[in-house]
Amino acid sequence: MATRAKALRLVAVLITCVLTASCSLFGSSSNTSTADIERNTLRIGVLPVVDVAPLRIALTDKLFEKAGLQVNLVTQPSESEAIKQLDTTLDITWATHVSLFRSVAEGTELQLQGEAYQAGPNSMALVTGATSDYDDPGKKPAPTIAVNSETDIGGLTTRAVLDTAAVEKQKIKFQSMPYGDMEAALKAGKVDAAFMIEPFITKAQRNIGARILTDTARGPTLDFPLSGYASSKKFAEQNPKTLKVFRDVLRQAQQRAQANKLAVQDSLTSYADVDQPTAALVSVGTFPLSLNPIRLQRVADMMDTEDVLSGRLDVQQLLPPGTTS
Template sequence: MKVIGPAFALVALLFASTGCGLFQSADSPQPPPPERTTLRVGVATPIDTAPLRIAAASGKFREAGLNVELVDLGTDDGVAKLTSGRVDVTFASDVSLFRAAAAGTALQLQGEAYTSGDNTIALVTLPGSDYREPTSKKSPKIAVDRTDDVGALTARSVLATAGVDPAKVRLQASPFSQMPEVLQSGGADAAVMVEPFITQAEKELGAQILADGSSGATLDFPASGYAATGAFAAANPRTLAAFRRVLTQAQLAAADPATVRDALPSFSDIDATTAALISLGSYPTTLSATRLQRVADLMHSSGQIPNRLDVQAMLPVENQP
């Protein structure tokens, strides 16, 4: 009698258990490709968008079948470019995204970009200022980049926590780059700055931090994110799912601060010395309705939006309960 060897027996067992599946696997249907291969993504603040920029430059999106074209927003309104069709996905502050949603713009969030950390946003004064404590002025003049964005929300929240009546805080709009001049001229008592402007003002002018903007109700506050219109999201779910997968991996890589600090000089005017000194926040790897609802609720309680916004409804299907 012929004896069947153990190796042959194993092969026979595999065939018996899988049938012809070993040969059929090559013919099994592949997942459908993205609806489109090119995605125009609006980007702004280099620190907030660092992971996305690094991933695009290193070809991570191309590996996922996407040609991501980065569109520098500059001072333009990302939501306006998004709704006009000039970009497919846009970066924006969470405050501006939720303000647009509250006004009726259908948006689907694609990822959180950046969360504030210690002194990544702060009320700043210059040496010699008579504004030394948040409560030393009952009606302080505060320079913010926009009177309806995250700087204004942060200023009122931090000062209110310190004991200042937020209704008496006087806000005035000024570009970050001009805030030192506004402070020097006495046009404002303090300015709400973000990095790298905080570090630059400290190095060049001896600026001082009056109050950390990431404190109290705005501690570890969600700062910015990425969104598409509801219509674009409905028409391109696979494209955006691929975008989110790569973004998640990019945000994971940015957990190492050195990754961000080393890359910043390559796509911004932040020099290596400043990049090494700036305070960095964190780069979320998940879309959290609970975390983002903090922003919408603070906007509502402070009067920036008239009704409470349901952030959960703005998340992609896989993030729905």
């Protein structure tokens, strides 16, 4: 009996040692990814567009929290204003690639931290009013088009698509206005068409009976890379480990969004001023899982061709060190 008791005590000690070591091991591994990051809080600039739905999903699913990051999404009035706020009130911002590349060309030192969104069918389009006779892209030789900015994605893709319809680019008359004002401009007949993205397209269709004149993700802009996330180069150099964690979580969030478009549509009701019936009709594009320099170079080269940039921009130079795809 004594021998058996001793054996049982020995087994108990061994089990305790194994469990203690295991706990120590697992505890150590769970903290490894976040223990040495430079900071645990990130302020990210966003606009109320489909592109940022994965960030909302990541917050709902506590993906950032599990990775040791507290993320605050800060709604911005415009992309240009958000880019200006980097290193002051923002650490990272969402913006279209066109806005980001134009800022770099103007002297802003940025580093790309992730791709956000890629165009799909009717995720961006030229939209007309319900009673408009503008029913073919080539029908008007000098159309007046509402865009969020003549030098942003709206102006760039509108020129490309209307050019294929034999409309001379120099004859297009652009009127710059926020997406939220385009619906009223169409209804009042102040513009012939408006370049819109989701969820503004679906909202205009439901609110005023707007019609899609042409999908602008076609021909030269098929599957066009629309937007991404960037930090200042200074912030990136000071916080490489933190941004690596951000990119890892973003990839997880993008995967979830890509696999569950219904979750994307549902998330819109929480931040994009749309009700559930409208959200259910929103066209959803693609959420890329990585920074792809070849894909992004396509945007920069089109900007060069359309004279939005004064010369060719090498996108590879804007990627984090070691990032090749």
